[in-house]
Amino acid sequence: MEERVDEVLRDGRAPGLHGLVVLRGGRTVLERYGKGEDFAWNESLGVVEFGRDTLHDLRSVTKSVTALVYGVALGKGLVPDPETPLLACFPEYADISGDKRNITIEHALTMTLGIEWDESAPYTTTANSEVAMEMAPDRYRYILERPVVEQPGTRWHYCGGASALIGHLIAKGAGTTLDAFARDTLLAPLGIDAAWNRGADGVPSSASGLRMAPRHLAALGQVMLEGGRGLVPAEWITRMLTPRVTLEDGTGYGYQWYLGDTWRAAFGNGGQRLYLVPDQDLVVAITAGEYNGDQNSAQTVMDAVMGW
Template sequence: MAAFALAAMAAPASAQEPRECGTPASLADGWAVAAPADVAMDAKALCGLDAFISQWPGRNVHAVLIARHGKLVMERYYAGVDERMARPLGIVRFAADVKHDMRSVSKSVTSLLIGIALAEGRFPTLDSSVFDTFPQYGDLATPEKRRITFRDLLTMSAGLKWDESRGYADPLSNEYGLVEATDPFRYLLSQPMAAAPGTVYAYNGGATALLAAALAKGTGRSLNDYAREKLFVPLQVLDFDWDEMGVSHQLGAAGGLRLRPRDMLKLGQIMLTDGQWNGRRVLPPGWAAESATPRINGEGLYFYGYQWWLGRSFSRGHELTWTAAFGLGGQRLYIVPALDLVLAITAGHYGSGQGGSPLQAVIPSAILNGFVLPAVLRGSP
């Protein structure tokens, strides 16, 4: 109970932390800041965030940030129990300069890098067979498996029998098998087929890792180096960690990234602006929209694009579609194009299994639907 109580406390004020009610700090990181009224949001409603979050026992929310019309309008940090790649960190006092595990948000970032490499001619054609790029696994290429394309990997529809729902620690989990394998990609491609490629969604971190391996092969660069040069430096992100993991050095593409929440929010902003950050092009034209196009039925009511989740909310009689990056523990990046709005949430509901604690889905969804969307003023474009 003590940990839960601490998780609800705001971190002490510092030079880099926002003031009361989540007023954002003005830092030299590319974000312009604005008052809520300047972007047609209700300041009084935004000041109710602490009370809104406090209704959940065991809430353990770490940060909530909102950008609208390209300006940072709110950032709020808390103290809470956290971990780094399953290693307990105890109670962490979060602030604007403290990085957080992104977990599977990393998959969506990997997709952004693939778009950049495609435009440079340094990534295979999306509809080409993965075995054309990795001929060393040709002995596994049955006629059905040879139909697996990079587009199928992007949409989690390779058709391979795969189960990550048990959690990493379970030896029966394919995630465990992937990480422990001497050759992770042979392990991945040796799995039996469960469906025709491109027809059925099945969450598969190995698919993201194989995408990263193709990226490294095409660019001749490590994931870290390519991401730094092509994505993070243009976004004015100077402080990040990307644990590449495993003997192949690509397994971290599925979940090894750590960012400051302010920088996490930038990834959502370039999805709104056709890949531009402060007037500088970061993504190829059209890649953000292509990535956020529904490609296949995902889990539950979600559609799935290129490593991005696609969903909808209902607010004041209107249906609002959104694109999102999800990470275990409650890491969420929501992009709501109709409102020109981005929301970033970090939290510590890691739990066990692929789904983590039920709170990791309930609380971020409630923050979006019950707090942020209602704070947009009526009649606001």
């Protein structure tokens, strides 16, 4: 593994790599760091020399971590079960159309809400629904008022708004902010440092805001392989990683997690990756700087790690 990865790096085939941590059996077996321009959302941080403790945008890996935190809150009885109707959890929006009454929290967790949502435009323009959500006076009303365009549960459609709703349910149930609850119940007990990018309203983004060092991201993956280690209910991890919908490429999707034949993964813009390979007791965390690009560095490095 080490020889394959180092050959990729020597040959310049992963120019965007910022960090790589590989755990096997809970032990670090490979760790590499790079150098390059980095961003906190769309704000350039300049050229950064990455190290073990350098925080990095995880972008949409945040969605998968938010789902993990939902399980923590569910285990404490702070949030509703996924089968609960979504609008019932938002009584402050009782005026919203009744055509959404059949949408459940599970539809948000699986990104099968059936609402109009488009994140194909760059994340620098309000033509992108997630950016428009961030710019809206009330992000939750913006999401819940999107027109229903198909039967909920029918088809997977990428939607950062779904993750924002999940994060808000956690914050409402816990009576604190998402980042504070995640810190106190999951991250701090594991010795994990993290920060969250926040929207203009000061709310930490549950769709793309988490910043963390790759070794700490890998530590979260290890906790999942170990059944939650008493912090996350083991039954939630199983439930979260159960295929609920099939994607166009044939892979599966659970509760905010991508599911392959041998792997479970969280993906984020720019090449942010967390892979779990249970059969090999392996965790791979990757950070990279290819935002809004092809993100080839992350895949090339993962291929080298696995020998694919």
